[in-house]
Every structure is written in C-alpha cells, then in structure tokens.
Amino acid sequence: MATNRTFTMIKPDAFGAGNSGAILKMIEDAGFKVVAMKATKLTPELAGKFYEVHKERPFYADLCAYMSSGPIFAAILEKDNAVEDFRKLIGATNPADAAEGTIRKIFAKSIEANAVHGSDSDENATIEGNFFFNQAERVL
Ligand code: RTP
Numbered sequence: 001m002a003t004n005r006t007f008t009m010i011k012p013d014a015f016g017a018g019n020s021g022a023i024l025k026m027i028e029d030a031g032f033k034v035v036a037m038k039a040t041k042l043t044p045e046l047a048g049k050f051y052e053v054h055k056e057r058p059f060y061a062d063l064c065a066y067m068s069s070g071p072i073f074a075a076i077l078e079k080d081n082a083v084e085d086f087r088k089l090i091g092a093t094n095p096a097d098a099a100e101g102t103i104r105k106i107f108a109k110s111i112e113a114n115a116v117h118g119s120d121s122d123e124n125a126t127i128e129g130n131f132f133f134n135q136a137e138r139v140l
C-alpha cells in the first residue's frame with residue numbers, strides 16, 4: 001500500500017526567484033499538508049550524499065554544484081498516495097516535456113534548474129525525509 005508522505009525540495013532556482021510561496025500554494029491547493037519544513041543550504045558534500053544514487057550519471061557533478069549553489073526549502077508532505085500524486089503535480093524532469101499546469105512547466109528554468117524535487121518511491125521518501133528532519137522537527 002502506498003504510504004501517505006513524500007519529500008520535496010524547492011530548489012535554488014525557484015527559491016532565488018522568489019517563487020517558493022507560489023509553489024507552496026500550488027502544493028497546498030493540490031491537497032498536500034506540510035508536516036515538516038525548513039530553509040537550508042546544502043554544502044557540496046551534503047548534496048553529493050543526498051544524490052549518491054546518481055553518482056554514476058553524467059550530470060552528477062553539475063547537479064551537486066547546482067543544489068549547493070543557494071538556499072532551498074526542504075519539506076515533508078502528507079496526502080493519500082503522496083509520492084505518485086506529487087510527481088504528477090510537479091511534472092516531467094525536463095520542463096520542455098512537462099504537462100501544462102505542472103509546477104515544473106510553470107517555474108522550471110531547465111532540466112537541471114527544475115524548481116522542485118519529488119521523491120520517486122515510498123522508501124526514498126522516508127530516507128530523504130530522515131536526511132533533513134529529526135523526530136522533533138516534524139509532525140509525528
Ligand atoms: P528529482 O529527483 O529532483 O525530483 O527529479 P527527477 O526524479 O525528475 O529526476 P532524476 O532523474 O532523479 O534527476 C535528479 C535531478 O538531476 C537533474 N538532472 N539533470 N542535465 C541532465 O540531463 C539532468 N538530468 C537530471 C535535475 O535537477 C533532476 O531533477
């Protein structure tokens with residue numbers, strides 16, 4: 001059964017452009033509740049650890065540099081079928097391929113600077129949420 005939480009980041013491009021509030025509004029309007037949230041800035045080392053699954057991919061070094069280039073919001077979101085529904089809301093990785101009305105279609109600048117992250121499985125949602133938040137920093 002699908003769990004009801006997912007993990008997201010508002011990436012440096014969207015944070016820097018002042019789009020965090022508008023993105024959060026779309027997330028809440030789609031029925032997600034924020035159960036943990038903070039502004040933070042990743043070091044290159046922490047970004048490398050977070051994206052370790054991608055370490056063999058050609059874009060890994062660029063991605064880690066980009067994700068540590070400015071502040072982000074990290075958040076845990078709650079909704080039925082959270083992982084799948086959130087990935088639908090954000091749209092395809094490359095904004096050129098993202099459906100109309102999706103967060104990436106509206107706010108992403110490029111395939112890398114694509115406004116938001118969304119976990120790709122229940123297992124990764126848990127791992128990624130635990131990467132940023134301890135028990136006292138989230139709604140249990
Ligand atoms: P995310 O993990 O951020 O939600 O994105 P995703 O599942 O749609 O994409 P994924 O394959 O997991 O890639 C992670 C992030 O790496 C950057 N990327 N750059 N230059 C490229 O070809 C390329 N491909 C991916 C994007 O920032 C992507 O979100």
Ligand code: MG
Pocket residue numbers: 118119120
């Ligand atoms: Mg991914």
